[in-house]
Amino acid sequence: MEGPGPGAALSSSRRSMGSGRSWGSSISQSFRHQGLQPDTNDPFKRRHEDGGDDEENLRWAALEKLPTYDRMRRAIVLHEYAGDKGTGELVEIEHLASGEGGRALLEKVFQDDSERFLRSLRDRVDRVGIELPAIEVRYQDVSIEVDALVGSRALPTLWNFTTSFLQGLTGRLGSSNKKTINILRNVNGILKPSRMTLLLGPPSSGKSTLMRALTGKLDKRLKVSGNITYCGHTFSEFYPERTSAYVSQYDLHNAEMTVRETLDFSRRCLGVGARYDMLTELSRRERDAGIKPDPELDAYMKASAVQGQENNIITDLTLKVLGLDICADTMIGDEMIRGISGGQKKRVTTGEMLTGPARALFMDEISTGLDSSSTFQIVKYVKQLVHVMNETVMISLLQPPPETYNLFDDIILLSEGYIVYHGPRENILEFFESSGFRCPQRKGVADFLQEVTSKKDQKQYWYLEHEKYIFVSVREFAERFKSFHVGQLMLKELQIPFEKSKTHPAALTTKKYGLSRKESLKAVISREVLLMKRNAFIYIFKVSQLIILGIMAMTVFLRTNMPSGQISDSIKFSGALTFSLITILFNGLAELQQTIKMLPTFYKQRDFLFFPPWTFALANILLKIPISLMEAGVWVILTYYVMGFAPAAGR
Template structure:
């Protein structure tokens, strides 16, 4: 299994821990046990409007170094109980009752979060990072500056060896496009990334989900070795383990319909169920047998009733058993012995890196992801270059004559509108970032502010590169107004257009972290902005409702205005043979059209570029602020 994983030395957490006796108790004393009493989660049934228990009066106690299996049929309340034990939301509108204790003492959520970690069922890993980089950034985001670089490297090396993934240290985790490590190795990386802070209690939600029996055995074996070597308490929800995997666990908490059917040593399961009339047959997977006898969701009407009666008897047998009474007394004795501490425990600032360090680490991680993950910006760069070539060759070598005025306008609209519309390609990349943020925020590493700041800053250079590449190809092929100042002004508008479009993606996806929903809403919003932006219907005749409700908050409208002014404010166009000018301006007697005449038909004035840029920056800021609010308020 490798060498034992050393826990963080208390000295590295800083001397300020001594300022609070309760805090010193948490950090300097080993967690001898973790217990809970009478845990109940109640929700209101949508149909009957009556209160329904998701879990009911669950009591348990786990000692240091123990590995506990939380098992039961689907819908029995495993994940709900695991979330409650980990101090996570139990569900929308759920009411939680009961207490949990560390060494017989109630502690506040902040201190509890610092001594625990939670590995979710889904591997929320960044696929474009290597295994070593994943652990490095986990350390940067969680360990204080007092832990030196050398100590971090040594801790990462030890964890890699302990979990048998040192050979994959420089292998990418893997993306849909680039193959990486296996599913079992990903589960181990997920666990290891939460062990950087050396938690005293580790929660695993379905750690063997999607793995074959061999990979499942390996993951649980490493977890067991970890628990024993470092006196860590590990509680894992698990669905249907193989016999060999099941026997690795020290204790079993068996649930059915939110109630306890058994809690105790795995070695005593056979004797207990034999005593209550349900002996485990020889040569049978005990986990499979137990799940069968506590499940009451399948069968015909008669069989369903028999199953429900059987489960109720098993639940009642446990409630009346000497084992259940002993656990209740044990928890009660621990609480009386240690005494109750209902006060808030102060969380030391040195326990986590500061906001600047976290933001810098997120920026570094995002930079690596951005240039390695072709989904983030690589595909988009190719896509925008393709759009530039298409635009430049469709509107090829337009001439400064009145026959080409409308094609110029069409090209400006196409370039601005479709550049922002194609920002929908950023949705999958941001969804991956958001999922990783949700996992790390739930484990108390950082909040929405560093994530939003780093996400915004890392996108700027890539979006500027895209704007420049697109403009170099399309601007000169289409023969827009020549001159360096005109070209750079065009680049500026394209850049602001892309930043606003990406900010819209961040806002919508932060609110609705679902690929299909986010894609549909972003596409709809961009379609709306195209409709009211001023090209399809000029602002002069646009319906007042659409004009005053949507036109003035449409970032595409300001980009279109700015690009129109950039092209037409300082350029004249010939009227062609016969001097029949389409636009009447002061140059009609010279058989020419002053470009400002075109602008007047749209109701656009010159000299307002600064104002429009300011409004665009404001729109971008509002989108990012709304995205921050959505991430801050939405906990999943």
């Protein structure tokens, strides 16, 4: 969803949030002044003088004496993690962040207990009084509509296409049969940090549109009204595409890349956000308070804050929590390439966004193709992430099983563009009972909520036997919710503006991309080189085909049969040139097919601000033009002189 201001105002407003000093330094300074002071009586901290191995204490003292830049790039770990890269137990983080050493370190700190692992990360941060960024998302009076063709005019026929094309040129040719369709109707709500929200609703109720609106990814052809804010800030003050992460219900990936390579690329492009600045301030506070953190946990946190690496320990963590470690080195595949299953592709789509630094997650139909057990495990991990790390999450599920439904804190029921209910999970059945509808004991609550607004299924849930049943429309439910105590409380909260001064400086992202221009270009080039290696057979086949056709052309247009004394002899040379052009043209069609195949993935990554679009174009120019010149050179070397063309360099 676009901000209300024009493009120039948008850019200047975003820049104003970081003016006067660098974004990183402002975050670091804010970390120093907010939160509690370190508690010197904390029983969990370990001081240098508290016993332990003297040699380890000496190493730690030597590490803390290093400058901040060097201290953040080194860690003390066991020899089994250091591999061949480390000297003793003091290793370079860049060498530890990827490879077998990093995976062994992750196994040690994770120990197949995600909640304990997240608690250990949070405890270390809380111990020195650092506050984690939190995002509150508000939407007030949001309505979305679109003018669309209906009936037979909406069918994809040649006549309809031609008519629409001509109408687009003239704007007056005949009736367009377009009608205004309301997708969302005056919806209101608050998504709070540390609470996980389930978005329920029948198909075509507007769930995906609501999520796209909240993440700033709406189609520009839609007509939008209302206000959407993050911590009181409008979309003109930051980049919602990077502040939040939207998990699409469509799985768009490069088929030739493995699962690990796909997640590594997304992790590299999305960057580390404010992790490095927070970790720098965390290390400074621990040093001032004499706290010695767990060496392995410290090494993990430093490894996760390394920017721009091809491989990262965060990728291994994402693979583990999503159950993708068993297929990490398997190609994703498509209709022509054998790869992972549909459910695993859905988890890869989820993992792409989990590798990034966004603290507001919007996940659209992530259970498609997954069994109930896998869905439960993923949602359970996300719940732990929300409650422990203070994140904001909305997940859309079509028919969640009861055990998955019970994991959520809040429920949004959306139907026909209206919000029927938005509030705590514990109060939703109370709301419908107040309207005369009760969920049967053996009926899943999620299934009941999907059907109670349907005209076909609503009557079976009416439980007031002494009163006659009358159909309650979705609009009536929405009006009744406003008078329900949960709805009244939410509307009162919306009337009180969010205090912008309370916004954590690391909560909202004002940088458009996670990497610099140079690093973005390097990342895209490295991916294109990888894809070219995977498609090496195509390039070898194209050159071999050129050689064979060149030999054939040499025999057909042999110079001994190519006289050049008369004007009429030019016909044979024209035929040779035409054959050469056609051969080179058709030889390049394979490249065109590959480019078209990559476009859906490119459009997704462009819209999600993975990298600037020009880096994709420049990377293909730098890598593909030399190949085209080589192919043309092979043809010229084989045929030019043999066909009898002029040997003079000037001609």
